[in-house]
Amino acid sequence: xxxxxxxxxxxxxxxxxxxxxxxxxxxxxxxxxxxxxxxxxxxxxxxxxxxxxxxxxxxxxxxxxxxxxxxxxxxxxxxxxxxxxxxxxxxxxxxxxxxxxxxxxxxxxxxxxxxxxxxxxxxxxxxxxxxxxxxxxxxxxxxxxxxx
Amino acid sequence: xxxxxxxxxxxxxxxxxxxxxxxxxxxxxxxxxxxxxxxxxxxxxxxxxxxxxxxxxxxxxxxxxxxxxxxxxxxxxxxxxxxxxxxxxxxxxxxxxxxxxxxxxxxxxxxxxxxxxxxx
Numbered sequence: 288x289x290x291x292x293x294x295x296x297x298x299x300x301x302x303x304x305x306x307x308x309x310x311x312x313x314x315x316x317x318x319x320x321x322x323x324x325x326x327x328x329x330x331x332x333x334x335x336x337x338x339x340x341x342x343x344x345x346x347x348x349x350x351x352x353x354x355x356x357x358x359x360x361x362x363x364x365x366x367x368x369x370x371x372x373x374x375x376x377x378x379x380x381x382x383x384x385x386x387x388x389x390x391x392x393x394x395x396x397x398x399x400x401x402x403x404x405x406x407x408x409x410x411x412x413x414x415x416x417x418x419x420x421x422x423x424x425x426x427x428x429x430x431x432x433x434x435x
Numbered sequence: 436x437x438x439x440x441x442x443x444x445x446x447x448x449x450x451x452x453x454x455x456x457x458x459x460x461x462x463x464x465x466x467x468x469x470x471x472x473x474x475x476x477x478x479x480x481x482x483x484x485x486x487x488x489x490x491x492x493x494x495x496x497x498x499x500x501x502x503x504x505x506x507x508x509x510x511x512x513x514x515x516x517x518x519x520x521x522x523x524x525x526x527x528x529x530x531x532x533x534x535x536x537x538x539x540x541x542x543x544x545x546x547x548x549x550x551x552x553x554x555x
Contacts, residue, residue, distance in 0.1 A: 415501075
């Protein structure tokens with residue numbers, strides 16, 4: 288009984304002592320880092336649209352460039368620093384998606400090029416694709432049934 | 436002005452992600468999955484395309500925009516080919532993103548070295 292009480296007391300005490308995550312600061316940094324990444328995307332998009340490229344192609348190519356930038360900066364070990372500062376601001380843009388592919392693939396390269404690089408690339412990108420594609424198929428089936 | 440709009444929309448979407456990280460115990464991986472699925476649903480409902488119209492890359496660069504692209508492709512293909520389109524549309528319209536991620540991701544992973552300190 289006494290043991291339990293002290294445990295509860297400790298829990299309460301440790302909660303009080305635990306460093307509060309600076310939430311406001313996290314949010315502001317996420318806003319700025321995410322905003323800057325998207326502004327870079329908009330610069331690329333505008334440059335492509337100005338060449339007279341169709342809107343859909345320009346948008347796809349912008350995504351391609353952003354993925355390249357994300358992968359490149361991860362390869363240089365720079366993107367992890369951006370992630371440390373920006374949190375979700377670095378993870379949510381498609382550059383963060385690229386980072387989630389390169390980072391584990393790099394880490395597990397020693398396990399070989401098939402089960403190391405090839406498999407670990409999809410540690411996070413895999414679930415994203417699985418749930419993205421499944422939900423898109425479900426949406427397609429519903430849309431088909433509704434419009435028939 | 437389109438750059439300011441992209442900054443605001445992109446920034447706010449990331450703030451939503453950060454709120455989810457801070458307020459819930461969700462890992463970034465789960466949040467990315469939630470965002471993609473949310474993008475598919477909001478895209479199918481025709482809400483997200485409006486945000487892309489206004490925010491440009493600010494709406495299309497976050498991973499939620501990838502979900503929107505999947506939904507857009509599926510709806511286009513169902514209109515063209517019927518039920519088969521439900522299976523062809525998503526991957527077709529997301530093809531550039533998926534292929535670029537695999538291609539550049541692989542090359543960068545093979546070429547570069549992780550920063551881990553070698554304690555030898």
